Amino acid sequence: xxxxxxxxxxxxxxxxxxxxxxxxxxxxxxxxxxxxxxxxxxxxxxxxxxxxxxxxxxxxxxxxxxxxxxxxxxxxxxxxxxxxxxxxxxxxxxxxxxxxxxxxxxxxxxxxxxxxxxxxxxxxxxxxxxxxxxxxxxxxxxxxxxxxxxxxxxxxxxxxxxxxxxxxxxxxxxxxxxxxxxxxxxxxxxxxxxxxxxxxxxxxxxxxxxxxxxxxxxxxxxxxxxxxxxxxxxxxxxxxxxxxxxxxxxxxxxxxxxxxx
Numbered sequence: 552x553x554x555x556x557x558x559x560x561x562x563x564x565x566x567x568x569x570x571x572x573x574x575x576x577x578x579x580x581x582x583x584x585x586x587x588x589x590x591x592x593x594x595x596x597x598x599x600x601x602x603x604x605x606x607x608x609x610x611x612x613x614x615x616x617x618x619x620x621x622x623x624x625x626x627x628x629x630x631x632x633x634x635x636x637x638x639x640x641x642x643x644x645x646x647x648x649x650x651x652x653x654x655x656x657x658x659x660x661x662x663x664x665x666x667x668x669x670x671x672x673x674x675x676x677x678x679x680x681x682x683x684x685x686x687x688x689x690x691x692x693x694x695x696x697x698x699x700x701x702x703x704x705x706x707x708x709x710x711x712x713x714x715x716x717x718x719x720x721x722x723x724x725x726x727x728x729x730x731x732x733x734x735x736x737x738x739x740x741x742x743x744x745x746x747x748x749x750x751x752x753x754x755x756x757x758x759x760x761x762x763x764x765x766x767x768x769x770x771x772x773x774x775x776x777x778x779x780x781x782x783x784x785x786x787x788x789x790x791x792x793x794x795x796x797x798x799x800x801x802x803x804x805x806x807x808x809x810x811x812x
Contacts, residue, residue: 623732631780638798648713653758663695680740687746714762718785
């Protein structure tokens with residue numbers, strides 16, 4: 552299939568070598584962005600989804616915003632990776648130790664602390680949003696008791712060793728701050744489905760602190776929806792984080808005050 556993707560700007564005319572005029576359509580073609588790639592192995596067919604032009608966020612569904620937001624996250628990661636490579640770092644893609652298990656353990660430890668006094672603080676505050684979040688978290692982890700709390704502490708120690716060994720082999724991890732671009736305000740308390748989406752996207756923020764490894768975030772773009780990446784290193788190697796962050800920061804525009812509108 553051959554074609555052109557663009558926006559019609561108007562009509563005009565051009566003249567050929569004999570001086571005869573011909574009507575033509577003026578089209579603004581691009582820039583176009585690849586927003587999705589379909590493959591025969593995964594989807595049963597090969598296709599490319601393209602995006603063109605700007606659209607107001609209010610005209611997008613939640614699903615469309617999430618889909619496009621993931622593209623922004625991927626672009627930020629690849630930009631930061633290319634900037635580190637330019638600075639002389641060797642960049643490779645690899646699997647990390649389990650992050651989902653770390654998130655599940657972190658949730659269990661959080662809820663064990665809340666359940667220690669029966670969630671009295673949440674009940675006493677009686678804030679509707681806090682009550683909703685508390686109820687959702689209870690749905691995403693087993694009921695805390697002494698047995699699964701002790702098992703969680705043992706598993707945390709094992710995961711911490713796995714991450715320390717991984718970051719000894721690969722001194723720096725470049726990963727998302729969140730799997731999606733910044734969310735609309737109050738999305739997490741909008742519905743059960745929205746809470747699950749936010750929780751899933753923020754796995755890197757929830758999981759990595761459990762391991763005890765130092766991390767920091769670096770902005771790659773600013774504005775109404777700032778973007779960035781997360782850097783993680785082995786214990787006591789904050790110097791690696793600072794060196795890498797300085798290289799990325801030096802290759803991006805200075806941060807500006809975010810526009811809330």
